[in-house]
Amino acid sequence: MSARRIRASLGIQIALLLSLMLSACGTQTLAPVACSSITNPERCIEPRLLPFEARMRDGYALPFRRWGNTEQPGIIVLGLHGFNDYSQSFQPLGAHLAEHGITTYAFDQRGFGRTRARGRWHSCEQLTADLRTLIRLLRARYPQARLILIGESMGAAVALSADAEAPLDIDGLVLIAPAVWSRASMPWYQRAALALAANTVPGLRLTGEGIAITPSDNLPMLRAKGKDPLVIKATRVEALWGITNLMDQAVAWPDAQRHRDRQPPTLILYGKRDSIIPPRAFCRFIDAVPRDAPAIQLQLYADGWHMLTRDLQGARVITDIATWLRGPTALTGGGMIESSHEPLRELCERH
Structure with missing residues (x-):
C-alpha cells in the first residue's frame, strides 16, 4: 500500500473514532455549576489566591504549582496546560524561567x-471565566509585574477563546501548539461522522489505544506520563465534545484582532511534526491572522512535535520562550507572519 493510501486510511480511521468521541451534542451532561449570580448568588464567594490553590467565585479550587521568587518578580507567567494534562506539564519551562528571575504559576484547570x-x-x-479570574488575582498580588499568559494546546485554545470574546488584561501571550483543530478544518467525512454520532454516549470513556499518533519524541517522558495518576488516560465523550467546541471558538481569535487598535505581543509556536493538531488546521488558523499585526510572531520547529517544551529538542523551545519574555523581539528563524516566511510556506504548501 502506498504512503498516501496509508495516510488516507489512517485519517479515515481516526476521523471515525474522533467522530464518536467528539459528538454527543444533544445529550452531553456538563459538570454542575455551584453558584450563579442569578439563581443562587448566596453560594458565590469573593475569588482569592491561597498558598496552594486559587478559589473561584463558586468556591471551586484550582490547585497550582509555582516556580521562582514570589517577592517582587518583574515578570509573572500564568500557565494553562493541555487537554488531559495538568500543571506539572510546566515543570521544565517553569524551572528554567525561575533561573532567570521569572515566576511561573501553572494551574490545574477545571x-x-x-x-x-x-x-x-x-x-x-467556565474555563474562560476562570482564566479571567486568575488574571485578576495575579494582577492584584503583583501590580508592578508584567503578566504573560502561556497556553499549551487546550490551554492556548482557552486563551484564544477568552481573548476573542474580549481583550485579556495581559502584557504578552505565548501559544504553544495551539489547539485550533476546529470543525471548519475537518474533512467532510469527519464532519459527516460527527453529525451521525451526535446525541450519543456522553459518559463513554475512550482511551484512543491503537491509534498510531504520538505527541512527542521524548519516550521516557511519555512513559512517565503514562504512570502519572493525575494524567487522564480514559476520556469521557462529553470532554472531547467540549474541547471541539472550544477549538471552534478559538479560531475566531484572528478575526477579533482585525478590529482592535492594540494587541499585546504574541508568540505562536508550532512543531512541524505535530500530529495532534494537524498542519492543515494550523495553517488555516495562521492564514487568518492579520498580516499587518507586528505584535504577532511565529516560530516553527522542524523537529518539534506537539509537546514542544518536553520534546527531545525542548531545551531550544524553552530558551526561545525565555528570550522572548525578556524582550519580545524576533527570534532566530522566526518573525512576523507573512508570505516571505519560508518555513511557514513550506509547511502549508505540503498540506
Missing part, C-alpha cells in the same frame, strides 16, 4: 489534575 469532578467537562464559558 476537570483536570487534582480538581474536583476530574474528567468531567465544565463548559468553555
